[in-house]
Amino acid sequence: MFYDPRKNDHGLPRCPFKAIVSPRPVGWITSMSAKGEINLAPYSFFNAVSDDPPIVMFSSDGYKDSMAFVAETKEFVCNLAVLDLLTAVVNTGISYPRGINEMAAAGLDPVPSRLVRPPRVKASPCALECKLLQIIDIDDLDGQPSHRHVAFGQVVGIHIDDRFIKNGRLDTAAMQPIARCGYADYAVVDKVIRVERPRTPDEAHPLIKPAAE
Ligand SMILES: Cc1cc2nc3c(=O)[nH]c(=O)nc-3n(C[C@H](O)[C@H](O)[C@H](O)COP(=O)(O)O)c2cc1C
DSSP, X not given: OOOOTTTTTTOSSSOOHHHHSOSEEOEEXXXXXXXXXXXXXXXXXXXXXXXXXXXEEEEEESSOHHHHHHHHHOEEEEEEOBGGGHHHHHHTTSOOOTTOOHHHHXXXXXXXXXXXXXXXXXXXXXXXXXEXXXXXXXXXXXXXXXXXXXXXEEEEEEEEOGGGEETTEEOHHHHOBEEEOSTTOEEEOOOOOOOOOOSXXXXXXXXXXXXOO
C-alpha cells in the first residue's frame, strides 16, 4: 500500500506511522521549573543525535510541562526506561496539572543529580544529565507551525549502575531497556546481535541472517 500522510488515506483504523518508526527509545525526562517544581514524563520522540559531544533530543507535541520547564531552567535528565519500570513509565505519561510531581505520584524515589538541578530516578539504571543547547519550533512544508518543539541537550554527566558493567562493557540486554512501538506496544531489548563493522570492501559480510548471541 501507499498513503499520503497529509490525507491519512491509509484506510486503517489507526495511523501506522509510529509502528513504522519503531521501536523508539524512551527518554524519561526529569525537569524542574524556575520555582523548583519537579516533572517527570516519557518521550519516545527521543534519541541521541551525537556521541562526541554527546547530544540528545526530545520532541514535544505542544509546549508540555517538560518543554516549558526545560525552556525555563535549561536543564534536564534522561532516565533510562527499563522493563522493571514499564508501568511507572506509562503512569508518568498521565496528564497531571502543571506543578504536580509525577515522580512522587508514581511512587518513584528521586536522587539529586550532580551537575544539574532536576533529580534523576533512583530505580533507573542509567541517567544522562543534560544542559539545553537549543529548542527548535518546527514549521511544516507550508511554513505553518507544526506545534512540535524539539529540545537538544548536551550530556554533561552520566550515571551507570555498576551492576550492569560486565567485562568492561555495559550490558544493555541485562538492563532490559524498553522502546515504544506503535499503538500501545513496547519492545524490550533483552538480547543483542553483534556484527562487527567492515572497514574495507574485503571485510564485507556474506549476506546471511546473523544469529543472536
Ligand atoms: C511511552 C510514552 C512516550 C511518549 N512520547 C511522547 C513524545 O515523544 N512527545 C510527546 O509530546 N508526548 C509523548 N508522550 C505523552 C507525554 O508523556 C504526556 O503527554 C505527558 O503527560 C507529558 O507530561 P508533561 O506535560 O509533564 O511533560 C508519551 C507517553 C508515553 C507513555
